[in-house]
Amino acid sequence: MRLPPIEAGAAESPWRRLRLGLAAVVWLASATAALAQSLENLTIRTASGSHAFAVEVVRTPEERAIGLMNRRFLPAxxxxxxxxxxxxxxxxxxxxxxxxxxxxxxxxxGTIARIAQRTEPLSTRIVPSGEPVLSVLELNAGTAARIGARPGDKVEHPLFSGR
Structure with a gap:
């Protein structure tokens, strides 16, 4: 559907609001699709075995600042x-x-330094690494206990190759 062009002096017209709203929806849909397409394989090796996950990798300061904010669901x-x-x-x-x-x-x-379990949603409390680390993996609460993950266990992903 093609909308009429915005005319001078129509800054608050219903058409302008509709176009801005549609642009926001398209942007959100494309951002969501981009995230869904960027899943990478990751394996955690624990005493109980190997546990595979599909992860979104965030590398830029902007991506890291958003993280999993405003999401209401994360598949297991x-x-x-x-x-x-x-x-x-x-x-x-x-x-x-x-x-x-x-x-x-x-x-x-690729070794786990520390695990912060069952973090509190919406909290502004700081969760520190406790030591220098290269990355943080966020999983659904209870996953670390369910798979038996402990400090010292190994995470396999290309990020840790050759280090």
């Missing part, structure tokens, strides 16, 4: 891997995040 076999690009102490929070999460803080060699 999905997660988000935050790539910080360098090893450093990091801090996370749950602001505008409606899903309780487990946060796995991961060293450059």
């Amino acid at each position: 076999d999905r997660g988000m891997l935050f790539d910080f690009g360098e090893t450093a102490p990091v801090s996370m929070w749950m602001k505008n995040t409606y899903i309780s999460l487990d946060m796995l803080f991961i060293r450059a060699d």
Whole structure:
């Protein structure tokens, strides 16, 4: 459907509002589709075996700032891997995040440094890494306990290859 052009002096016209609304819907749909297409395989090796996940990898400051904010659902076999690009102490929070999460803080060699379990949704409380890490993996709350993940367990993903 083609809408009529916006005319001068029609800044608050219903057509302008409709066009802006449609543009926002198209942008959100394309952003969601882009995220859905960028899933990568990740495996966590624990004493109980290998556990496979499909993860969204966020690499830019803008992507990391948004993370899983405003999402109301995360499939059980999905997660988000935050790539910080360098090893450093990091801090996370749950602001505008409606899903309780487990946060796995991961060293450059792919070993788990720390696990923050069942984080509180919508909290602005800081969740620190406790030591320098390269990345953080966010999974649904309870996943780390369910698969038996512990500090020292190995996460396999191309991000950790050759380190």
